[in-house]
Amino acid sequence: MMKKYFCVAMLMLAWAVNHPVTTWACSVCFTGTGDAVTDGFNASVLFLMVTPYAVVGSIVGGLVFAYRRASRKRAQAESEAIEHFALIQEDGLT
Amino acid sequence: MARDSTARKLDETPPLRGVKRRSFGGGKPPPPVRPHVPFASNLWLAVLMLLGAEAMFFAGLIGAFLVFRIANPVWPPPFQPRLPIEVTAVNTVILLASAFTIRLGLRAVQRGDRSRLVHLLSWTAAAGAIFLTIQGFEWFRLLHFGLTLSSSIYGGLFYTIIGCHALHVFGALIWLLIVWQKARAGKYTRQNYVGLQTCSMYWVFVVGLWPLLYGLVYLY
Numbered sequence: 001m002m003k004k005y006f007c008v009a010m011l012m013l014a015w016a017v018n019h020p021v022t023t024w025a026c027s028v029c030f031t032g033t034g035d036a037v038t039d040g041f042n043a044s045v046l047f048l049m050v051t052p053y054a055v056v057g058s059i060v061g062g063l064v065f066a067y068r069r070a071s072r073k074r075a076q077a078e079s080e081a082i083e084h085f086a087l088i089q090e091d092g093l094t
Numbered sequence: 095m096a097r098d099s100t101a102r103k104l105d106e107t108p109p110l111r112g113v114k115r116r117s118f119g120g121g122k123p124p125p126p127v128r129p130h131v132p133f134a135s136n137l138w139l140a141v142l143m144l145l146g147a148e149a150m151f152f153a154g155l156i157g158a159f160l161v162f163r164i165a166n167p168v169w170p171p172p173f174q175p176r177l178p179i180e181v182t183a184v185n186t187v188i189l190l191a192s193a194f195t196i197r198l199g200l201r202a203v204q205r206g207d208r209s210r211l212v213h214l215l216s217w218t219a220a221a222g223a224i225f226l227t228i229q230g231f232e233w234f235r236l237l238h239f240g241l242t243l244s245s246s247i248y249g250g251l252f253y254t255i256i257g258c259h260a261l262h263v264f265g266a267l268i269w270l271l272i273v274w275q276k277a278r279a280g281k282y283t284r285q286n287y288v289g290l291q292t293c294s295m296y297w298v299f300v301v302g303l304w305p306l307l308y309g310l311v312y313l314y
Contacts, residue, residue, distance in 0.1 A: 051150065
């Protein structure tokens with residue numbers, strides 16, 4: 001079943017590649033490539049397509065950075081506390 | 095009875111990270127009790143989401159600008175005044191310097207240097223105010239030369255994009271002044287400075303956005 005869907009999808013893709021004019025979804029692409037308005041819309045569409053990925057990637061990157069920094073600080077605080085208690089014990093203060 | 099079972103539960107708790115718990119026969123002391131601290135505060139997360147939304151808002155404006163800019167080979171359109179590139183370049187440097195000072199202020203509070211923090215926040219606010227003043231002055235000149243919101247697509251795009259950014263700088267400046275007042279009152283410490291941190295994030299975002307807008311609207 002999956003193979004059948006895959007074949008249909010590949011056929012549609014091949015047809016779209018061979019007939020690009022009929023597969024333009026944009027309502028202002030009627031003039032074809034090379035037109036200034038079309039180029040403007042294409043550039044804008046590309047920019048707006050990429051931006052959400054950049055924004056979400058930045059947010060995820062910020063979260064990962066904050067998590068790693070917090071983990072590093074926590075590990076450092078724990079090791080310092082253990083060293084502190086070990087020193088107290090060696091001095092016979094406990 | 096209840097106390098016995100609680101004591102048994104505590105006694106059967108596995109040791110934390112390989113540290114031996116204190117026993118009656120000796121051994122190392124228990125690790126210090128510390129509360130669970132989340133890796134990011136709620137305010138920090140909220141500002142991160144806000145910045146994502148702001149980025150998308152400006153992306154929409156930039157997308158609209160790209161359509162009109164690329165669709166018009168002659169840009170700026172004929173009979174429209176030219177934008178003040180040199181003055182705005184100086185203004186850009188001033189705004190970029192303000193991002194530098196606020197980051198230095200964040201480092202100062204991490205070291206516990208309150209007076210330096212207040213000093214650096216004052217410089218940041220002054221730079222933001224100078225930026226807005228110069229922008230406002232240039233806007234008056236452009237209006238005088240005939241570039242209005244309805245004069246052409248050029249004017250409409252300019253005032254919409256640059257105006258939205260100026261509004262954001264104004265909002266960030268008000269936030270910064272509140273943070274400055276709190277810093278003067280000693281509200282920020284080495285352990286608790288999330289208010290300053292989020293304000294710094296927003297300010298750096300607004301400042302970082304400006305060179306992109308300057309390059310697109312003034313130079314492209």
